[in-house]
Amino acid sequence: MFKKILIANRGEIAVRIIRACKELGITAAVIYSEADRKSLHVRMADEAYLVGLPEATGSYLNAEKIIQIAKEAKAEAIHPGYGFLAENANFAELVQTNGLVFIGPPASAIKLSGDKLQARKIFSEVGIPIIPGSDEISSETEALNFAEKIGYPVLLKASAGGGGKGMRVVRKKEEMSDAFRGAKYESKIAFGDDRIYLEKFLERPRHIEIQILADSLGNCVYMGERECSIQRRHQKLIEESPSVIVDENLRRKMGETAVKIAKLAGYVNAGTVEFLMDENKNFYFLEMNTRLQVEHPVTEMVTGIDIAKRQIKIAVGEKLDFSQSDIRPFGHALECRIYTEDYQNNFFPSTGIISIYREPAGPGVRVDSGVYEGFEISLYYDPLIAKLICWGQDRNEAISRMSRALSEYQINGITTTIEFHQNVMQNEKFRRGELSTHFIEEEIYPKLKEEKKINLDYLAVSAALADYLATKKVESEFIQNGAVQSIWKRQARITTLRSKL
Numbered sequence: 001m002f003k004k005i006l007i008a009n010r011g012e013i014a015v016r017i018i019r020a021c022k023e024l025g026i027t028a029a030v031i032y033s034e035a036d037r038k039s040l041h042v043r044m045a046d047e048a049y050l051v052g053l054p055e056a057t058g059s060y061l062n063a064e065k066i067i068q069i070a071k072e073a074k075a076e077a078i079h080p081g082y083g084f085l086a087e088n089a090n091f092a093e094l095v096q097t098n099g100l101v102f103i104g105p106p107a108s109a110i111k112l113s114g115d116k117l118q119a120r121k122i123f124s125e126v127g128i129p130i131i132p133g134s135d136e137i138s139s140e141t142e143a144l145n146f147a148e149k150i151g152y153p154v155l156l157k158a159s160a161g162g163g164g165k166g167m168r169v170v171r172k173k174e175e176m177s178d179a180f181r182g183a184k185y186e187s188k189i190a191f192g193d194d195r196i197y198l199e200k201f202l203e204r205p206r207h208i209e210i211q212i213l214a215d216s217l218g219n220c221v222y223m224g225e226r227e228c229s230i231q232r233r234h235q236k237l238i239e240e241s242p243s244v245i246v247d248e249n250l251r252r253k254m255g256e257t258a259v260k261i262a263k264l265a266g267y268v269n270a271g272t273v274e275f276l277m278d279e280n281k282n283f284y285f286l287e288m289n290t291r292l293q294v295e296h297p298v299t300e301m302v303t304g305i306d307i308a309k310r311q312i313k314i315a316v317g318e319k320l321d322f323s324q325s326d327i328r329p330f331g332h333a334l335e336c337r338i339y340t341e342d343y344q345n346n347f348f349p350s351t352g353i354i355s356i357y358r359e360p361a362g363p364g365v366r367v368d369s370g371v372y373e374g375f376e377i378s379l380y381y382d383p384l385i386a387k388l389i390c391w392g393q394d395r396n397e398a399i400s401r402m403s404r405a406l407s408e409y410q411i412n413g414i415t416t417t418i419e420f421h422q423n424v425m426q427n428e429k430f431r432r433g434e435l436s437t438h439f440i441e442e443e444i445y446p447k448l449k450e451e452k453k454i455n456l457d458y459l460a461v462s463a464a465l466a467d468y469l470a471t472k473k474v475e476s477e478f479i480q481n482g483a484v485q486s487i488w489k490r491q492a493r494i495t496t497l498r499s500k501l
Helices: 012-023 040-044 063-072 089-095 107-114 117-126 142-148 175-191 246-263 296-303 305-314 395-408 418-426 429-433 440-453 458-482 489-501
Strands: 004-007 027-033 047-052 077-078 133-137 154-158 168-170 196-200 205-215 220-232 235-241 271-279 283-288 332-339 355-357 365-369 382-392 410-412
Touching: 004 012, 004 063, 004 355, 004 382, 012 027, 012 040, 012 142, 012 305, 012 365, 027 040, 040 440, 047 063, 063 089, 063 283, 077 305, 107 283, 117 196, 117 246, 117 283, 142 175, 142 395, 154 175, 154 489, 168 175, 205 305, 205 429, 220 246, 220 296, 235 296, 235 418, 246 283, 246 305, 246 410, 271 305, 283 365, 296 305, 296 332, 296 365, 332 395, 332 418, 355 395, 382 395, 395 418, 395 429, 418 429, 418 440, 429 440, 440 458
Parallel strands: 004 027, 004 077, 027 047
Antiparallel strands: 133 196, 154 168, 154 196, 205 220, 205 271, 220 235, 235 332, 271 283, 332 382, 355 410, 365 382
């Protein structure tokens, strides 16, 4: 077993991996940016090393510096968590060429999975169900011709994309020009690769994914499915396992397909194969995520298998000590991602200091958090601060337990998505399992708009009063301090104060 691992990440996922390391008797070292000096993962780690500036490009994305720190710390392996460099094939290669172990799949598997065009081509040739689509689209004319061929609506997608970036829905030919230019531009900015392709847009799909584990000896198993249909802008918000729409026969078909894909890619370690499912239960390969998923806890709760620890054991060369028949999920688990976002304002990010922080507890309740009372939320990183996971013997109990836990979860000083999740848990269609990736647009936003109409006058007066009070307080602070502040700093301070009023 490794003696020391460097965790190249931050927040709740770094805390999660620290806990796995400690249970395995491994020294957990972490990196942190200037903005994260007081972070929870720094407090919990055995060792912590400053990696650079607050901006991710100068810290958590600084591959060379991370390698340097790993060597200085005498770490044997690097765990990338999720996000940042977790799915960067060049980083995986750099780790290995420097004599360290990358806790994740081989760089070749990351490259294949990260290039959606290449993955579509290879997997379709061996019978994996793929959504009808094109090869690389190099011109607007080519896009129009292919769209006419398969019929509208269509979806433009970035070949190197993920997280909804570089994606545009086109419902008629008049929309193609702006969508084509927008998709290429966003893809270039986000991934440094402006290649795009086009595929048929499924109107009301469900997002179903399969968790797999593969060791270096050729053994690969699937661990059931997770439903991730509650999302906005292609970003997941709520996940659950199992899915109400997946029966045992369909689960086996999807699981075997996921294992086939993993083996074709030469995959090793933990990974997730994602599918879209239409209203007739036809499923289509979407992508493969070559890392530990944000939503991995729901699978852990129903299987009893610690995926983070398994990642480490596989990386050190251990064989899976269970087979497919040994995996018998029990009960139902839900996960609510707690973001520092204002869902009533199009999920706009919220910043500030957490003045009160109280986590829920009780039977079947788990909180994976990266914050504490007094911690400051900045604009530098992803707004995900915690995950609330609840288990029940069936879906109804899991939902009831989640509703109770959400009512206990108290986070003051910033705006979070707790209220949003409470609304979803009370929604009748959600309770019946009538889900699609358009759930929020169809169920949450219409009701929110109606509430806003009713409370329009009250909200306008409240907002004006909050702006006035915040502005006066900031002017008073700056006068007392005798400091000259930029307009930007004044406005940032006003925004912070306003969120508390």
